[in-house]
Amino acid sequence: MARWEPGARERFVAAALELFTDQGYDDTTVAQIAERANLTKSTFFRHFSDKREVLAAGQETLSRLFVEGIAGAPAEASPLQAVAAGLDNAASAMTPFNRQLGPRLHAVIATSSELQERAVLKQVGMARAMADALRERGIPDQVATTAAELGVLAFKEAFAEWIADGADDDANLAALLREALDRLRSAVAQLG
Amino acid sequence: MARWEPGARERFVAAALELFTDQGYDDTTVAQIAERANLTKSTFFRHFSDKREVLAAGQETLSRLFVEGIAGAPAEASPLQAVAAGLDNAASAMTPFNRQLGPRLHAVIATSSELQERAVLKQVGMARAMADALRERGIPDQVATTAAELGVLAFKEAFAEWIADGADDDANLAALLREALDRLRSAVAQLG
Incomplete structure (x- = not known):
């Protein structure tokens, strides 16, 4: 069963913005965002479509x-x-x-x-x-x-x-x- | 030398709108627009980028x-x-x-x-x-x-x-x- 991650949404946003700033929006993948946030891709997709x-x-x-x-x-x-x-x-x-x-x-x-x-x-x-x-x-x-x-x-x-x-x-x-x-x-x- | 077409712009617009209406925007090509307007593709591209x-x-x-x-x-x-x-x-x-x-x-x-x-x-x-x-x-x-x-x-x-x-x-x-x-x-x- 998927574990509920409190604050996951904010962690994804913070991680994504860091990566977008450092390496550009186009070159950033969802996998990288999840990794940076220390969460899984499937958790990402529970919060955001892309x-x-x-x-x-x-x-x-x-x-x-x-x-x-x-x-x-x-x-x-x-x-x-x-x-x-x-x-x-x-x-x-x-x-x-x-x-x-x-x-x-x-x-x-x-x-x-x-x-x-x-x-x-x-x-x-x-x-x-x-x-x-x-x-x-x-x-x-x-x-x-x-x-x-x-x-x-x-x-x-x-x-x-x-x-x-x-x-x-x-x-x-x-x-x-x-x-x-x-x-x-x-x-x-x-x-x- | 390219011939200057008076009213070419209006003819392209009218032809394009006919085709967009009849067969959809996505399925309409510049070649078709030019043909319908009785003008050339190169004349089209003198008036519009796409x-x-x-x-x-x-x-x-x-x-x-x-x-x-x-x-x-x-x-x-x-x-x-x-x-x-x-x-x-x-x-x-x-x-x-x-x-x-x-x-x-x-x-x-x-x-x-x-x-x-x-x-x-x-x-x-x-x-x-x-x-x-x-x-x-x-x-x-x-x-x-x-x-x-x-x-x-x-x-x-x-x-x-x-x-x-x-x-x-x-x-x-x-x-x-x-x-x-x-x-x-x-x-x-x-x-x-």
Whole structure:
């Protein structure tokens, strides 16, 4: 019987990012990732469908957290307040592990146009998921779409600040997210 | 010496869309497209790098038109007025040919997840190009980004209306674009 490995997922991600950085994404195999993580290939495939999935899985989790947060916002929340609830929910699930691996993840993605395209598509998917969740609340189509776009932009900006070199050790992602969303709200007021 | 073919580009696009619709995108070769267009393969390759480019070229042209229109907007234009100038410039370049082939183009893209991904990436590229053009005007980063997102959304909506079954024969794309941008401006005012 397969033994359950606590933290296996994180170990695979850390091992994969090390190998992608050291020897390149294309030249890294699942067998090498498993070996580096001190786990088996079959355990790998219980967590991820392939090595690309190691990079994309975080974005899928984020989408789910956004959607849950938006669905759980109070009925009287404005569209942007519902988005803020989604961002809050995502922030509450982010760990020091996410923060520590963020820069390496970004660096790996920057090495490959295929990975960059994957990341862009995932972001578009996140915005769609958010917009769907907002429409579920009865928010009109275009309001939902624009609110979701702002939500994804806010997340990108705040996350980049959170993982940046020189960011305060106790920088709070939830606070950075609220600030980023506020800045975008002000930006929108200047559209003319 | 190669003979210059007036309208060759449009003939290739029309031939390619016919073949993609009839026999599928994957099963269509450049040789078949050239034959259907009554032109040579070497003429094809003077216009497009491959068959995928036939579908993407329109989006690249659009990006260029948006950017030119934004750059040419009066100095005192607000961010959304500059976007509107970009949309106007694109509208002025759209022909009955674009309108006629639009539905077939959309239908072909809908048949393939690879083509859908390409189209999404091109749209993201268009928004970036617009945002860059807005930043060139001294518009702050986030204002430029959000204005560009609204511009691409407006274009998608208005173009879909223009090519829709049952749209008025003399529907005016420029007018539809202005209406779409106005709707999005109102949507943004409801973000809360």
